[in-house]
Amino acid sequence: MDREKAIIQLIEVFRQHGYEGATLSRLSQATGLGRSSLYHHFPKGKEEIGASVLSYVAERFERMILVPLWNKKEPRERLQQMCQNLREFYCQGQESCLLNAIALGEGNELFKEQIQQAFTTWIEELAQVLIEGGIATEIAYQRAEEGVILIQGALVLARGLNNTKPFERIIENLPDKLLS
Structure with missing residues (x-):
């Protein structure tokens, strides 16, 4: 098994169990690799696997x-494409956010900068699209933050209720909500 295939299989362990719950036993079981093979691919161990x-x-x-947020289409079209891709990225709301799962406990300290950078970049890029759509800068940033909050909250709720309808509803209405 190559490193990329192993990473793909390891993602689900971190999504389901967070950083602390992603034990070497679970990581080994998910990949079918023994601990020595995991260390072959990831010499620094679990922290390197998480990174x-x-x-x-x-x-x-x-x-x-x-x-999709960077292309030259109209802001509404860019937001609609982002939302369509979010459906695929989160498997129609069936998969939780990896950043959210890792941000709990020890993972937050280890990966704080990566997590903050990911959310900050997403908010900034969303805000830029909203500014291009005629929204004042301060309001655009507030709406971008609220958009990410809605998406993340919908993912948590979908997982907690075992029902993806809240996620689908948020994604469906998000472009209108952000640009109104």
Whole structure:
């Protein structure tokens, strides 16, 4: 198994159990790799695994969520594309946010900068689209923060209720809510 395949399989362990709950036993079981093989791919152990998982997801997030915000289409179209891609990224609301899962406990201290940077970048890029859509700068940043809060809250609720309808409703209405 190559490193990328291992990372893909490890993501779900961190999503389900957070950093602290992602024990080497669970990580080994998810990949089918023994501990020595995990250390072969990730010599610094669990912390390197967590950093690698975060980096992989951050790259995917940039391609799927941020790149549509950077194109030259109308702001509403960019937001709609971002929302459509969020559905895919979070598997229609069935998958929780990796950043949220890792931000609990010890993972927050280890990966605080990566987590903060990811959320800050998303908020800033959303705000830029809103500013281009005619929203005043201060209000654009507030709405961008609220948009991320709505998405993250909907993911938590979808997981807690085992029902993706709240996520779908938020995603469906988000462009209108942000640009109104």
